[in-house]
Amino acid sequence: MFDCADVEIRELLPDLAAGSLDDSTRARVEHHVASCAECASELETLRLVRSAYAATPRVDVQRIVAALPKATPLPDRVPGGQPLKRWIDWRVAAALTMISVGVLSLAVALHRSTETRPRDLAAAVASVDTQRAQPVTRAVTGGSPSSIHDTTRPVARSGRPASAPQPKAQLAFAGGTDDMDDASIKVLLGALDEMDRAPVAPSAEPDPTPVLPVIKTGQP
Amino acid sequence: MTRMAQDHEPNDGSTDLELIARWKAGDERAATSLVARHAPALARFAISLGQRTDVDEVVQDTFVRAFGSLHSFRADSSLRTWLFTIERRLILDRRRSERRRRDDTSVDDTDAATEFDALDEIVAQESESRVRKAVDQLSRLQKEVFLLRVNEGLSYKEIAAVVGSTEGAARVHYHNAMRAVKESLYV
Numbered sequence: 001m002f003d004c005a006d007v008e009i010r011e012l013l014p015d016l017a018a019g020s021l022d023d024s025t026r027a028r029v030e031h032h033v034a035s036c037a038e039c040a041s042e043l044e045t046l047r048l049v050r051s052a053y054a055a056t057p058r059v060d061v062q063r064i065v066a067a068l069p070k071a072t073p074l075p076d077r078v079p080g081g082q083p084l085k086r087w088i089d090w091r092v093a094a095a096l097t098m099i100s101v102g103v104l105s106l107a108v109a110l111h112r113s114t115e116t117r118p119r120d121l122a123a124a125v126a127s128v129d130t131q132r133a134q135p136v137t138r139a140v141t142g143g144s145p146s147s148i149h150d151t152t153r154p155v156a157r158s159g160r161p162a163s164a165p166q167p168k169a170q171l172a173f174a175g176g177t178d179d180m181d182d183a184s185i186k187v188l189l190g191a192l193d194e195m196d197r198a199p200v201a202p203s204a205e206p207d208p209t210p211v212l213p214v215i216k217t218g219q220p
Numbered sequence: 221m222t223r224m225a226q227d228h229e230p231n232d233g234s235t236d237l238e239l240i241a242r243w244k245a246g247d248e249r250a251a252t253s254l255v256a257r258h259a260p261a262l263a264r265f266a267i268s269l270g271q272r273t274d275v276d277e278v279v280q281d282t283f284v285r286a287f288g289s290l291h292s293f294r295a296d297s298s299l300r301t302w303l304f305t306i307e308r309r310l311i312l313d314r315r316r317s318e319r320r321r322r323d324d325t326s327v328d329d330t331d332a333a334t335e336f337d338a339l340d341e342i343v344a345q346e347s348e349s350r351v352r353k354a355v356d357q358l359s360r361l362q363k364e365v366f367l368l369r370v371n372e373g374l375s376y377k378e379i380a381a382v383v384g385s386t387e388g389a390a391r392v393h394y395h396n397a398m399r400a401v402k403e404s405l406y407v
Contacts, residue, residue, distance in 0.1 A: 014369050015373065018370075020373050041402070045402055048405075049351050052351040053264055053267070053268060053352075053355075056263050059260060059279055062252070065248070067283075068287045
């Protein structure tokens with residue numbers, strides 16, 4: 001059994017058997033087959049094979065369709081091919097995250113400024129009280145957050161050596177001045193002015209603390 | 221271009237890609253059209269691969285798997301070629317599973333023989349039976365290539381994509397298969 005030497009025609013025989021050639025090509029191949037016993041025999045074999053396998057088992061299309069997964073429409077796309085909704089969602093999420101972080105940071109900062117500061121000051125006052133070696137000469141302890149403490153001797157502070165020069169006076173506020181009335185604030189400011197004007201008395205002590213005035217804060 | 225699109229199955233005028241787009245948009249009728257168009261070819265191909273039982277099930281599994289990953293279909297090849305590729309993998313996987321099961325349990329040949337007889341009834345004429353026998357003598361790869369070329373009209377490039385080979389290798393397999401079939405029939 002021989003094969004035709006015209007490989008191009010032989011390659012087209014399955015397509016001729018399937019009827020899938022365009023008109024001009026089909027005419028050319030049929031013309032060749034008419035005069036070529038090998039190609040005619042091969043074409044006959046191809047038609048037999050197609051006929052033998054033409055019978056197809058019945059396939060239940062509806063059953064198959066019922067078993068298919070449901071279509072999930074994809075998000076709209078921008079011309080560049082990017083999924084539009086996903087892109088928008090990403091930007092919104094990023095913006096919301098940044099806003100959340102900003103708000104959270106602000107809240108933390110405010111919380112610290114309103115709560116931790118008085119606590120630190122109160123701790124500092126307590127520290128002064130416990131380290132005080134001499135009696136307090138004058139003190140104002142109204143019990144209110146704006147109570148003023150004075151001390152009459154140097155106070156050792158962390159990070160500052162005991163022999164270092166101390167301020168002339170130390171004022172400790174166990175709170176802000178928000179709850180003081182105008183009169184109390186006026187008195188306080190006047191007392192501070194007096195402290196500034198008063199000369200520092202020489203003392204045997206290395207760095208005495210001046211006396212602070214007593215201020216009535218209106219507390220019982 | 222010397223080849224025209226080959227389509228044995230119902231055609232509603234829409235291309236496969238158009239039907240896929242419609243299905244993605246929620247049109248269930250597009251799925252019906254796609255299944256009706258390609259299911260017969262898939263059934264034939266399953267039989268040509270030696271699948272004698274559960275052909276309907278294999279075809280259904282092929283479509284379920286294909287539609288489940290239809291978003292990944294890039295249209296580099298035709299939908300039918302892609303479906304053939306999926307079906308071929310499914311059948312090979314089923315064979316491996318059956319082989320493992322056969323190792324564990326005794327083989328019941330009764331069902332297979334019954335299915336084979338039923339299939340033989342489809343092929344009524346004697347010449348067709350002879351052709352079937354001739355084709356059945358081919359190696360698995362030769363048979364796949366030969367029937368994809370002759371029955372389904374796939375190009376060598378498409379066949380290579382289905383069977384995981386090269387275009388040149390597919391051409392060689394086809395011509396070797398043709399020679400073997402002719403020798404079996406006429407010598």
